Amino acid sequence: MIRLGVPSKGRLMELTFDWFAARGVTLSRSGSDRDYGGRVEGIDGLQLVLLSAGEIPRELAVGRIELGVTGQDLVRERLVGWRSDLAEIAPLGFGHADLILAVPECWRDCETLDDFASIARDFRAAHGFRLRIATKYHRLVRAWLAEAEVADYQLVDSQGATEGTVANQTAEAIADITSSGETLRANALKIIEHDNPILRSQAVLFANRAAMGAELDRVLTHLGLAAR
Numbered sequence: 461m462i463r464l465g466v467p468s469k470g471r472l473m474e475l476t477f478d479w480f481a482a483r484g485v486t487l488s489r490s491g492s493d494r495d496y497g498g499r500v501e502g503i504d505g506l507q508l509v510l511l512s513a514g515e516i517p518r519e520l521a522v523g524r525i526e527l528g529v530t531g532q533d534l535v536r537e538r539l540v541g542w543r544s545d546l547a548e549i550a551p552l553g554f555g556h557a558d559l560i561l562a563v564p565e566c567w568r569d570c571e572t573l574d575d576f577a578s579i580a581r582d583f584r585a586a587h588g589f590r591l592r593i594a595t596k597y598h599r600l601v602r603a604w605l606a607e608a609e610v611a612d613y614q615l616v617d618s619q620g621a622t623e624g625t626v627a628n629q630t631a632e633a634i635a636d637i638t639s640s641g642e643t644l645r646a647n648a649l650k651i652i653e654h655d656n657p658i659l660r661s662q663a664v665l666f667a668n669r670a671a672m673g674a675e676l677d678r679v680l681t682h683l684g685l686a687a688r
């Protein structure tokens with residue numbers, strides 16, 4: 461039996477169900493919206509496991525599911541050395557979002573990452589503490605800023621409503637996912653310009669490398685995919 465982890469709610473769940481339906485596999489919840497049991501029709505030997513999108517990377521890595529759909533951002537953030545445990549089988553073409561650094565729109569002299577670095581240096585001297593960046597993507601943000609040699613900042617953890625932390629004065633800047641840009645605009649924030657965002661992410665079908673074999677190949681072939 462191949463266990464497939466799918467986000468248990470929202471756009472990602474619905475778009476994942478649509479993606480499988482287009483390949484002849486019907487995924488559905490077994491009962492009400494609150495029932496996390498799943499049903500699979502159109503293929504034998506595939507079990508649906510509805511999970512939090514954020515938990516799917518670890519469930520794949522420890523082998524409690526063999527296949528899983530989640531965002532590249534969550535895999536890269538949550539699994540150090542993810543490539544040794546997981547294989548990206550197929551990008552799914554939805555869940556596109558950029559992980560970006562943003563500051564208040566009113567910071568007129570802060571447009572680029574170089575501007576940000578110098579403001580962060582001055583901020584520490586002026587306020588006696590390091591400029592705060594609210595995020596749930598600690599690992600990815602640290603790595604990106606280290607590469608750009610930006611050091612005068614501190615991360616404050618924010619697991620949701622991150623764009624609100626600046627107005628709430630618990631952070632000066634934020635690093636979060638954006639797609640339409642509406643949440644940034646509504647919170648009077650602007651993206652810091654750089655060659656690339658911290659990460660360009662989309663939803664991907666991942667497999668646990670240790671589970672790769674004939675049974676997994678059969679499922680992937682049914683979906684019109686080749687194992688990697």
Ligand SMILES: Nc1ncnc2c1ncn2[C@@H]1O[C@H](COP(=O)(O)OP(=O)(O)OP(=O)(O)O)[C@@H](O)[C@H]1O
Nearest residue numbers: 512513514530531532533534555556557637639661
């Ligand atoms: N506005 C957006 N547009 C497109 N993709 C998004 C957007 N917001 C989040 N995502 C993507 O959806 C995935 C799940 O996001 P998130 O971590 O917010 O999950 P969640 O819905 O809070 O679920 P849970 O809390 O159960 O883990 C991530 O890979 C993220 O990149």
Ligand SMILES: O=P(O)(O)OC[C@H]1O[C@H](OP(=O)(O)OP(=O)(O)O)[C@H](O)[C@@H]1O
Nearest residue numbers: 620621636637638639640641642643644
């Ligand atoms: O650029 P936009 O299209 O406005 O999308 C960006 C928003 O979407 C995500 O939030 P989500 O709704 O998933 O909630 P959460 O992060 O607060 O859990 C993300 O954290 C941003 O807040």
